[in-house]
Amino acid sequence: MSGRALYVDGVSVVFDGFRALNNLSFIIEPGELRAVIGPNGAGKTTMMDVITGKTKPTAGIVKFGDTDLTRLDEPRIAMLGIGRKFQKPTVFDALTVFENLELALKAVRGPIACWKWRLAAEQRDRIEAVLREIGLSERGQDLAGLLSHGQRQWLEIGMLLMQEPELLLVDEPVAGMTDQETEHTAALLARIAGQRSVVVVEHDLEFVRALGCKVTVMCEGTVLSEGSIDHVQNDPRVIEVYLGR
Numbered sequence: 001m002s003g004r005a006l007y008v009d010g011v012s013v014v015f016d017g018f019r020a021l022n023n024l025s026f027i028i029e030p031g032e033l034r035a036v037i038g039p040n041g042a043g044k045t046t047m048m049d050v051i052t053g054k055t056k057p058t059a060g061i062v063k064f065g066d067t068d069l070t071r072l073d074e075p076r077i078a079m080l081g082i083g084r085k086f087q088k089p090t091v092f093d094a095l096t097v098f099e100n101l102e103l104a105l106k107a108v109r110g111p112i113a114c115w116k117w118r119l120a121a122e123q124r125d126r127i128e129a130v131l132r133e134i135g136l137s138e139r140g141q142d143l144a145g146l147l148s149h150g151q152r153q154w155l156e157i158g159m160l161l162m163q164e165p166e167l168l169l170v171d172e173p174v175a176g177m178t179d180q181e182t183e184h185t186a187a188l189l190a191r192i193a194g195q196r197s198v199v200v201v202e203h204d205l206e207f208v209r210a211l212g213c214k215v216t217v218m219c220e221g222t223v224l225s226e227g228s229i230d231h232v233q234n235d236p237r238v239i240e241v242y243l244g245r
C-alpha cells in the first residue's frame with residue numbers, strides 16, 4: 001500500500017491553562033487500522049480535532065506524509081484526503097441510500113462541476129461498489145429514513161468513502177448498535193482499512209477486540225499504553241485508570 005503515514009509528535013493543547021493534550025505522540029502507518037480508547041476527558045476528541053484542523057496545537061508536530069497539518073485549515077485538510085465521521089450520522093432521510101452516496105460524490109466535485117452534473121456510468125459503478133462495501137446493495141433504492149440505526153452509520157461511512165479518503169477518523173461508531181450491527185461494523189472497518197488508514201475511537205472493548213488491531217490507550221492527554229488488546233488489557237496502568245473502575 002502506498003500512501004501517507006500520520007505523525008503526531010509531542011503535541012500539546014492548552015485550553016485556558018488546562019492541558020487537554022500533553023506531549024501526545026503516535027504514528028499511524030499507511031493502511032493501518034488503529035483503535036484509540038481511554039477514559040472520559042482523556043483527550044481523544046481533542047486529538048481528532050487537532051488532526052482535522054479544528055483545534056491548533058499549542059506545541060508539537062502533526063504531519064500527514066510530508067505535509068504539516070498545523071499550517072492548514074479544516075477544508076484544506078479535508079481536501080488532502082482526511083475524512084471524519086462524527087457519532088451522529090448526517091444522512092438525508094428523504095433521499096434514497098443511492099442518492100445520499102450520489103450527493104457525497106457531488107460534494108467532492110464542487111459547485112461548478114455540479115451545475116452540469118450527469119451521473120456517468122463510471123460514477124454509478126463507484127456508488128454500487130461502495131454500496132457493496134458497506135453491505136447495503138439491497139437497500140440502494142430505499143429511503144435513508146427507513147434504515148436501522150446501524151445501517152445509517154454504515155451509509156455515512158459509505159458517504160465518506162465516496163470522497164476516497166486516505167485517512168478516516170471514526171468517532172464511537174457502535175454506540176447504540178445491536179450486537180449483530182456491532183459485529184458487522186467491526187468487519188466493515190477492518191475491510192476498508194488497508195486501502196486507507198482508519199483510526200477508530202471507541203469505548204466498547206468487545207468491539208475493539210473484534211477489530212483485531214493495535215490499540216492506543218490515552219489518559220490525561222497522552223499515550224498511557226499501546227499494543228494488542230491483550231497487552232493493553234493486562235497493563236497494570238491501564239487497569240488502574242480505565243478498566244479497573
Ligand SMILES: Nc1ncnc2c1ncn2[C@@H]1O[C@H](COP(=O)(O)OP(=O)(O)OP(=O)(O)O)[C@@H](O)[C@H]1O
Nearest residue numbers: 015018019020038039040041042043044045046047
Ligand atoms: N474547547 C475547550 N475548552 C476547554 N476545555 C476543553 C475544550 N475541549 C475539551 N476540553 C477539555 O479537555 C479535556 C479532554 O477532552 P476530550 O473531549 O478531548 O476528551 P475525550 O477523551 O474525547 O472524552 P470523552 O470520552 O468523554 O469524549 C476534557 O477535560 C475537556 O473538558
